[in-house]
Amino acid sequence: MRINFNLSKSYPAGWCMVGRTGCNARLSNTSYAAQPYSGRNIFYAEECVTRLADFVGTQSMADLYDRYWVPAALDVFARELAKRVQPGTHVLDLGTGTGLVAGYASERAGPAGEVTGLDPTTDLLGAARAKQFSGAHVSWIEGSGEEMPFEDASFDIVLCHQGLQYVTDREATFSEIKRVLKPGGQLHAGVWSSADRQPAFGFVEDSLGSHIGADQKPIHAWSFGGQEELRRLAEGAGLTIERLETVEHPWRFDSIQQFIDVQIACAGRTDENGKLAMGLVDLDDESWLPAIDAFGKDAHAALGSFVSHSGLSAPFASDEMSAKA
Ligand SMILES: C[S@@+](CC[C@H](N)C(=O)[O-])C[C@H]1O[C@@H](n2cnc3c(N)ncnc32)[C@H](O)[C@@H]1O
Numbered sequence: 470m471r472i473n474f475n476l477s478k479s480y481p482a483g484w485c486m487v488g489r490t491g492c493n494a495r496l497s498n499t500s501y502a503a504q505p506y507s508g509r510n511i512f513y514a515e516e517c518v519t520r521l522a523d524f525v526g527t528q529s530m531a532d533l534y535d536r537y538w539v540p541a542a543l544d545v546f547a548r549e550l551a552k553r554v555q556p557g558t559h560v561l562d563l564g565t566g567t568g569l570v571a572g573y574a575s576e577r578a579g580p581a582g583e584v585t586g587l588d589p590t591t592d593l594l595g596a597a598r599a600k601q602f603s604g605a606h607v608s609w610i611e612g613s614g615e616e617m618p619f620e621d622a623s624f625d626i627v628l629c630h631q632g633l634q635y636v637t638d639r640e641a642t643f644s645e646i647k648r649v650l651k652p653g654g655q656l657h658a659g660v661w662s663s664a665d666r667q668p669a670f671g672f673v674e675d676s677l678g679s680h681i682g683a684d685q686k687p688i689h690a691w692s693f694g695g696q697e698e699l700r701r702l703a704e705g706a707g708l709t710i711e712r713l714e715t716v717e718h719p720w721r722f723d724s725i726q727q728f729i730d731v732q733i734a735c736a737g738r739t740d741e742n743g744k745l746a747m748g749l750v751d752l753d754d755e756s757w758l759p760a761i762d763a764f765g766k767d768a769h770a771a772l773g774s775f776v777s778h779s780g781l782s783a784p785f786a787s788d789e790m791s792a793k794a
Contacts, residue, residue: 517761521752524730530747531596535567537731543631545718546659546787548573550630553657553791557581558625560605561649563614563642564588564632566745568597571607574628578605585624588632589613590745613743614642622651629658631787633702634693635739643706650794656708660693662715662786667691669775669783670720673732676767680760681749690737696788703792712791720785725772728781729765 528536539547551573554560558578562571565586575584582605588594589612598609612618614629615638627646636642646656661667664674674691693699696713703710722728733749740746750757775783 517758518755520726521730521734521761525734525752529596530590530592530745531567533735533747534593535596537727537735538737539567539569541722541728541731542720542785543569546716547630549716549718550628550657550659550789551577553655554578554582554626554628559583559623560585560626560628561617561619561624562586563617563627563629563646564635565597565609566590566593566632568600568602568607568609570628570630571597572600572602574626575602575604575607580604580606582606584608585610585619587612587614587617589743593745614645616641617645617649619649621648622654623649625651625654627654627656627658629656631659631661631690633658633660633699634690635737635745637739637743639698639702640705643702643708647706647708647794652794654794655711656703656790656792656794658699658792659716659787659789660699661691662788663693663695664691666695666715666786668786669772670785672767672771676764676771677732677736677749680763680767681757693788696790699788699790703790708792708794710790710792712789715786715788717784717786719782722781725768725776725781726765728772729761729768732768733761733764 525533547570551570554574554577556577556579559582560571560574560578562568562574562584565571565588568586571584571586575582578584584602584605584607586594586597586607586609588597588609591611594609594611610618614632614636627650629646633639633642650656664671667673696715700710700713722731734752735747736749737745737747750760772781772783775781
């Protein structure tokens with residue numbers, strides 16, 4: 470399926486939905502948005518349109534997430550986090566998404582355990598529901614971390630993998646984590662470290678900030694605030710910190726081009742309804758082509774030395790915490 474870029478059309482600024490994929494796309498009043506595409510780079514434009522259209526195709530947000538983000542970036546971190554689950558425990562996977570961590574947790578908890586996946590984003594939770602996992606009984610509930618639909622002291626373990634960046638009220642979420650944990654129960658959480666701690670991919674925030682719009686920086690997933698923010702929130706909720714460290718694993722993409730496309734079409738942020746939305750710009754709006762081009766040039770400059778015959782591979786850092794209720 471082709472995305473139709475109308476090279477003579479001008480588009481209003483604001484939020485819009487790319488309905489075919491379920492990906493949201495954000496427009497803002499940046500200099501690029503204010504300057505309609507000139508048409509000078511018509512061959513580049515056609516190639517870019519075709520490439521992004523092929524990349525997104527007819528895939529849902531959950532398809533894109535599982536196909537690109539999980540193997541390239543999330544899987545190795547998720548597996549490590551789930552190793553903290555003991556057999557027979559009752560586990561909550563907060564911000565479960567497509568159920569990545571819940572699946573590993575279910576194997577670890579085993580038949581005597583129970584795993585509950587909670588997430589506000591219907592499309593991702595639908596993909597999780599469709600999966601079969603071995604081990605514990607797994608159930609899925611639509612809801613958010615700020616107000617969890619569980620009794621006090623329901624869980625032995627709360628896992629939250631790359632979800633805390635997206636909650637709209639961090640204090641309320643941590644207070645809810647403390648409430649739903651049994652006394653002595655454990656929280657294990659991971660959030661991507663800030664851009665200045667990322668050896669290869671740290672350029673992304675500044676590049677998106679300058680080409681797509683400054684308001685993209687705080688919505689990007691690497692702006693949580695590091696170990697100190699984890700400490701502040703956990704201690705503020707009355708949890709006792711037992712582990713606070715930065716762990717690194719490689720992110721792997723087939724090529725720099727694939728990384729660029731994943732960022733443009735699938736970067737995550739919280740939408741106005743508090744759910745996950747993917748995509749940084751409106752792929753149907755050609756006025757974004759120069760911004761996509763400029764981001765691509767920055768990516769090639771920053772990542773060229775991390776490419777080998779097997780593709781793009783570079784370390785990525787995540788701040789991880791274990792804390793006791
Ligand atoms: C980057 S994904 C991580 C998903 C999953 N934990 C994984 O490792 O693949 C972030 C998740 O946080 C969820 N999320 C967003 N806002 C949330 C909220 N207020 N409460 C709980 N989860 C939320 C999103 O829907 C999304 O599934």
